Amino acid sequence: MEPTQLLLLHGALGSKLQFTDTLSVLTDAGFAPDAINFAGHGGFAMPMQGYGFGVFADDILRYADAQQIDKINLFGYSMGGYAALYFAKLYPDRVNRIATLNVKFNWDALSTQKEVAMLNADKMIEKVPSFADKLMLQHGMNIWKQVLQQTASMMEQLSQNFVLTNEDFANIKCKVLLGIGDRDTTSSIDENLAVFKLLPNAQFWVLPNTPHPFERVNRTALVAQLQQFWKTD
Numbered sequence: 001m002e003p004t005q006l007l008l009l010h011g012a013l014g015s016k017l018q019f020t021d022t023l024s025v026l027t028d029a030g031f032a033p034d035a036i037n038f039a040g041h042g043g044f045a046m047p048m049q050g051y052g053f054g055v056f057a058d059d060i061l062r063y064a065d066a067q068q069i070d071k072i073n074l075f076g077y078s079m080g081g082y083a084a085l086y087f088a089k090l091y092p093d094r095v096n097r098i099a100t101l102n103v104k105f106n107w108d109a110l111s112t113q114k115e116v117a118m119l120n121a122d123k124m125i126e127k128v129p130s131f132a133d134k135l136m137l138q139h140g141m142n143i144w145k146q147v148l149q150q151t152a153s154m155m156e157q158l159s160q161n162f163v164l165t166n167e168d169f170a171n172i173k174c175k176v177l178l179g180i181g182d183r184d185t186t187s188s189i190d191e192n193l194a195v196f197k198l199l200p201n202a203q204f205w206v207l208p209n210t211p212h213p214f215e216r217v218n219r220t221a222l223v224a225q226l227q228q229f230w231k232t233d
Helices: 016-028 053-066 079-090 109-117 121-127 129-139 144-160 166-170 189-198 219-231
Strands: 004-009 031-036 072-077 095-101 175-181 202-207
Touching: 004 016, 004 053, 004 079, 004 219, 016 031, 016 219, 031 053, 031 219, 053 072, 053 079, 072 079, 079 095, 095 219, 109 144, 121 129, 121 144, 129 144, 166 189, 175 189, 175 219, 189 202, 202 219
Parallel strands: 004 031, 004 072, 072 095, 095 175, 175 202
Antiparallel strands: none
């Protein structure tokens, strides 16, 4: 049996390096995994129109076309999960299955303001210099502040105009696994459960003792759940 091809999509401020360890675990579990950098991440040039889920959907489509994949399997963490579902909205015939983890769906003004406030480069250098250094290494000295600015702008736009509506979720027909950590303070079980109830062909999974950051996720448990999801009819 051919291994299941699976494309991994990173979260906000991240890059495909987020999945370095996970790729090897997935390979051992019988997948043929790969990961991409979204435009403007991981040293890639900033798109002229800035960040947006239309841009990220184009990145996924470009990969699928280049690899000659007719129906792609996607795993998206946080922002990457939102991008995967948006891709399914735009290109329903190009998706086989989608799994997501710790996606924030509720972009109300208050929680968005909280997220945006943490994306100030000067405050980050002062309060969490190790994280600022990590972003510099991941995206480049000349672009990391733009990554923060563009991410903040994208979040603010989401709070004003959701790119995925309840009707959109109801029209996503492919199989979807929504995963959420029980200690995630960026997203929540409630907002993921609300989307799960809208999706016509979905499964729901709560990860115990799991906060939002991907590096805090139990890789063994995650991969086992993905294995089970892709084996079910």
